[in-house]
Amino acid sequence: MKTKLYINGIGAVSRLKDFNELQSETQQPTYKELIPAMKLRRMSRIMRMSNFAAITALKQAEIDVPQAINVGTAYGCLVDTEKFLSTLLDNNEEFSNPSAFINSTHNTLAGSLAILLGAKGQNFTFVHAENAFENALIDASISLEEGSYSDILVGGADEKTEILESISANFMDEEIGEGAAFLSLSKKQQPNCKAVIKGVSVDNKAMDTSDFVNAFCHEMEIDAKDISLVLSNKNLIASKPFIDYKSMIGDYPSITAFASTLAVNIIEKQRVPDFLEWDVFDINNVLVYNSYKNGSQSLILISNIFE
Amino acid sequence: MSKIVITGIGAISAIGNSTEDFLSSLMENRHGIKPISILRTALAGKYLAGEVKLSNEALQHMSGISGMQSRTSLLAAVAVKEAISIAQLDYALLAQTGIISSTTVGGMDNTEEFYYDFKENKNIDFAKLHPSGQHTNQLANYFGIDAYVSTVSTACSSASNAMIIGARLIKSKQVDRVIVGGADALSKFTLNGFKSLMILSDTHCKPFDNNRKGLNLGEAAAYVVLESEEAAIKRGVKILANLEAYSNVNEAYHQTASSPNGDGAFEAMTKSLAMANLKVSEVDYINAHGTGTDNNDSSESMAINRLFKGEDIKFSSTKAFTGHTLAAAGGVEAVISILCLNHGFIPANLNFENPIDGAELTPITELQLDVKPLNYILSNSFGFGGNNTTLLFSKYKI
Numbered sequence: 001m002k003t004k005l006y007i008n009g010i011g012a013v014s015r016l017k018d019f020n021e022l023q024s025e026t027q028q029p030t031y032k033e034l035i036p037a038m039k040l041r042r043m044s045r046i047m048r049m050s051n052f053a054a055i056t057a058l059k060q061a062e063i064d065v066p067q068a069i070n071v072g073t074a075y076g077c078l079v080d081t082e083k084f085l086s087t088l089l090d091n092n093e094e095f096s097n098p099s100a101f102i103n104s105t106h107n108t109l110a111g112s113l114a115i116l117l118g119a120k121g122q123n124f125t126f127v128h129a130e131n132a133f134e135n136a137l138i139d140a141s142i143s144l145e146e147g148s149y150s151d152i153l154v155g156g157a158d159e160k161t162e163i164l165e166s167i168s169a170n171f172m173d174e175e176i177g178e179g180a181a182f183l184s185l186s187k188k189q190q191p192n193c194k195a196v197i198k199g200v201s202v203d204n205k206a207m208d209t210s211d212f213v214n215a216f217c218h219e220m221e222i223d224a225k226d227i228s229l230v231l232s233n234k235n236l237i238a239s240k241p242f243i244d245y246k247s248m249i250g251d252y253p254s255i256t257a258f259a260s261t262l263a264v265n266i267i268e269k270q271r272v273p274d275f276l277e278w279d280v281f282d283i284n285n286v287l288v289y290n291s292y293k294n295g296s297q298s299l300i301l302i303s304n305i306f307e
Numbered sequence: 308m309s310k311i312v313i314t315g316i317g318a319i320s321a322i323g324n325s326t327e328d329f330l331s332s333l334m335e336n337r338h339g340i341k342p343i344s345i346l347r348t349a350l351a352g353k354y355l356a357g358e359v360k361l362s363n364e365a366l367q368h369m370s371g372i373s374g375m376q377s378r379t380s381l382l383a384a385v386a387v388k389e390a391i392s393i394a395q396l397d398y399a400l401l402a403q404t405g406i407i408s409s410t411t412v413g414g415m416d417n418t419e420e421f422y423y424d425f426k427e428n429k430n431i432d433f434a435k436l437h438p439s440g441q442h443t444n445q446l447a448n449y450f451g452i453d454a455y456v457s458t459v460s461t462a463c464s465s466a467s468n469a470m471i472i473g474a475r476l477i478k479s480k481q482v483d484r485v486i487v488g489g490a491d492a493l494s495k496f497t498l499n500g501f502k503s504l505m506i507l508s509d510t511h512c513k514p515f516d517n518n519r520k521g522l523n524l525g526e527a528a529a530y531v532v533l534e535s536e537e538a539a540i541k542r543g544v545k546i547l548a549n550l551e552a553y554s555n556v557n558e559a560y561h562q563t564a565s566s567p568n569g570d571g572a573f574e575a576m577t578k579s580l581a582m583a584n585l586k587v588s589e590v591d592y593i594n595a596h597g598t599g600t601d602n603n604d605s606s607e608s609m610a611i612n613r614l615f616k617g618e619d620i621k622f623s624s625t626k627a628f629t630g631h632t633l634a635a636a637g638g639v640e641a642v643i644s645i646l647c648l649n650h651g652f653i654p655a656n657l658n659f660e661n662p663i664d665g666a667e668l669t670p671i672t673e674l675q676l677d678v679k680p681l682n683y684i685l686s687n688s689f690g691f692g693g694n695n696t697t698l699l700f701s702k703y704k705i
Contacts, residue, residue: 002479069557074438076460085422088499093349101500102563102691105411106439106460111692114557120574123557123694124468128440128458135457142475163425170431204447204456253438 001138003145005154005197006305009063009184010261011056013049015177015249019265020273022248026178034059039116046077046159049180050109051116054155057261058117061184062192066153068122069110070140072132074253076106076125078161109157121149130290132156133257134298137200144187155182156257160250168251171293174233177250181257183264189305195264198222198301206295213237213289216299228282229266231259232289241280243272246290256300259288263302311474311550312703314484314539315394315532317386318642320629321357321525324369325389330646333654336674338628340511340523348495354507357525357630358493372449375432377414378492380442382528386638387446390486394532395544398451405455405482406447407473408530409465409489411634413439415496442490454482460634462690463596464555465489466529467637467698471553473533483538488530488638497633498524504563512599512631513658514624515608515670522598525630529638531645548645551683551701552585554578558693564602569610571695572596576614576685579697587615589683592653594640595670596687597624598631603689608666621678623656623671637688637696644684644700652676 012019017027031040031048034055040048050071058066075081080103088096102108107125114123122143126135133156140152157180160168168176185197201216213236217224230242245259263286272278284304291297319325321339322332332339343351345358361369363378370384387406396404414436424430435441440458447456455476459469466489473487491497501507501524508521539546556578558571565571580587596607604624611622625643632639647653656670686698 074440084500085419085496088495089419089422093495093499096499096503098500098503098505101503104496104500105462105691107462107690107692107694108562110461111557111562111694114559114693115562118559120557120559122555123461123692124459124472124555125461125692126457127438127460128443128456129438131440131457139472139475142479142481145479146475163422167425167428167431167434171435202456204444205453 001141001199003141003187005141005185006189006193007183007195007197007264008186008190008192009057009060010264011053012179012181012258012261013053014179014258016273019262022275044077044080044103046157047109047112050157051113053180054113054153054182057182057184058153063151063184065117065119066151066184067149068143068152069113069119070124070126070136070152070154071110072126072136072156072254072257073106073109073158074127074129074132075158077103077108078159078164080104082161082163130253130292130296131202131298133254134200134202137197140185151184151186153182153184155180156254158252158254172251173293174246174251177252179249179252179258181261183260193305195267195302196305198303201299203297209297212297220301222285227285227287230287230289231263236289256288256290256298260300260302263288267302267304310536311477311533312536312539312546313531313548313550313645314534314544314546315390316547316642316645317389317393318529318639319359319382319385320527320632320639321359322628324385326642326646329642330650332628334674336655338657340630346493348498350498350502354509355511355523356493357523359526375436377436377442378416379410379413379490380445382492382526383408383442383446383490384449386528386530387450387486390530390532391450401451402453403483404452405476405485406443406452407457407459407469407485407487408443408446409459409469409634410439410442410491411460411462411465412491412494412497413437414441415494416492419495452486455485461694462692463633463636464688464690464694464696465634465637467688467696468555470533470550470641470698471555474550474553477533477535484532484534486530486532489634490528491526491633491635493524493526506600508599511658512627514597514599514626514656515604515663515668516659517661517663519599519601519604522600523630525632527629527632527635527639529635529642531641546703548648548703549701550698552579552582552699554582555696558695560693563691565606565689567606569606571693572607572610572687572689573613575695575697576610579685579699583699585683588618590620590685591681591683592647593620593622593685593687594644595622595624596689597626599626605663605666607687608663608668611668612666621653621671623654625654627657640686641698644686647684648681648700648702651678651681653678
């Protein structure tokens, strides 16, 4: 990734309310504060979460209409997908509900945002399971580099269903979760810039983790000792503190979008969630790591703008 | 900046199991829209579709890929195999090649069969095939495509968007070449979905006809190998065409419907021409999205009329040949456009009788051979969520 992504706004709907208080379920914000009630009525749960997180990020960035939108989601509106599927299976294909079918399309979240915001630029949805958000970031960097856009809204969202909960142990180690998180990104540093994404790396070849981390640090020209904090489900760099965000809020394929917003919040506020009871200082470089049972892993480096 | 060229094409659909078959079907006006006989569905007697008339076992044999697969993966493997062979990619080159695939249903064919088993934690290996990225992982693993792996899903513009993302990856020098396209097997899910929207025709679709009654669904996989011109010249492979320009825009109008004025289609075509610095009069042919639905065809006609302002423009939809192959459609039509550039022909818009009232546009209704000039082709793909993509392919000149 050659072009850095300046982060001017973040928004998340997750179990970690205000990036600080851990709730037992995904915190449902007061949606009507940001989304007109008439429009809210027609939105499913994941659409509400996704739209709310996105608008929060845009408001912080003081952007009304993003020039482009990239969403990462493994399953899209899974509740609607299952609703449509079970209706057709239960009724021998006699009855079917068009609105569930419409929502089942993977790009419903990005499309819904376009309509809500009047965003007429690029509108991409990346669905490569646990790399969906990373792919969305890499394309954002390349499209900003190409000069097609100067700002882009990038996020990740996935929801859980009963079936997914019951079978998730076959794919993931942590309890399954859900959520939505968005970042408003620009090519040039804006006055309200909070942090910067310096690089993203994806490994589909099940490399040795320390080799993967070392190669990434080398590419980023950063010494591992200059990493202040790691967001990871394992102790990635010896003697570096890490926050296991996946165990904290429950795991889902596009969760690195949430981890990225958490990293930005920590850098901006220079504090970690209170319940961790950590004294931290000088958090300038945060490394977001993710891995899955199938061996795929990814890294995102988010830094203070002064770094 | 190095140009983006195409060095390989591969496809399978109702009009053939290879790009060579595609060519002869288009040349002989042989469509593939027939009664449903492969997919097990209660709707089999009621609708026609563009099925690949091969069992999963036959597809497995054809692609050489073994193990548990979704039909989407099997179709994709057949098409990718052909594209790799035409582009002459060996193991060493494949290791430095990326893949960006796309699908709307992924492993839905298995999920339809085993959904209630999943509830009892049985047949979970089939659940693992469900996610859309899974077929791309299987292609990457099977063919040893290592440099970049990604999957896109933007409904019926998916494969076209995969091409945009791939072209940008090459431009930014992350990779020299990338295999891009899409695959979708016919499924009960999509068949019933389009039925519920009441845009499924009970007979042969009639794109751009005044009495059109909706679309026919199809299944397909189609891929192209995009490469930097520099890399292609260096290894001496035959260059088939340029991907000259591209554009993706959103209408921000309605979740499924296109705007009556065709704003999205107009913007997508306009921006592609601007990117290539091309005049409207230089476009030789449009391979239209033309699904045969009331809404798409009138909206797309409006966009064409607005852009060409009464100038004579040759256009046709090839969906009456293949059916609407959803995520794969942009791939199928890219392959068809590249065949047109290389063989100097324009395929017929089958089943057309009368122009749409108010639009008064007549597509190419008879196959045209020896078309000159045929240098620039626009390929339109529009999807749910207001997603509009236009690709501009051009004849490669040394």
